[in-house]
Amino acid sequence: MAEQRPGNDDTPIIPGTNYKVHDSQRPRPRVVEPPEPSTQESPGRPPSDAVVLFDGKDLSNWAGKNGPAEWKVENGYMEVVPGTGNIESRSHFGDCQLHVEWAAPEKVEGDSQKRGNSGVFLMGQYEIQVLDTYDNPTYADGGAGAIYGQCPPLVNACRRPGEWQTYDIIWIAPRFEGDKVLSPARVTVIHNGVLLHHDKELIGPTTHKTVKPYTAHPVTGPLMLQDHGDLVRFRNIWYRDLPKYDES
């Protein structure tokens, strides 16, 4: 006998689904324990179904160009060690919800692109720029949260240097058939709770002073963090694979 469940069974079918309006038999969402928000003093806790890439303890989930990642870990964060190169997550993933926290050096040195520069590279090749753009003019498509070299953020929501900042990113990987692009990558970026991009299409991988078309690649890739020579810090990095709607 069917379980007595709240809802209705004498309502119309919702177009495009096999479910009735308020269908009592429609599977209910699974429970996720929500994240504990971070504060300036301490990183929060990821949601219960997140894959944690960095929990503040070590870089075991990361690789450097010649083996282990060589960035510094202390006080619950990692910090770029200039000259050791970019680091990549050992996990490869595609469509996702990604959370990254970063802080530019408190001591202000340099200007434009030479102040707190790093980057969050989805799939190792599509950069959401990390830069201290608090009172630091630079070219529009190179500021904090820019799709670097392609699209400026809608607004500049940068916190002061030294303060922890959050990126929450919804990433849809590009799809290929052979060498053909079936659908470009799309990204939504929220910086410190403020929307910077909404479902914005990328024209191709990130490059510098030029444009580059897509090159076909798998549907998953690593997260890469950039060594641009500045002492940028990161903490509380996690992602969730994008759940699918159940409309069967």
Ligand code: MG
């Ligand atoms: Mg950068």
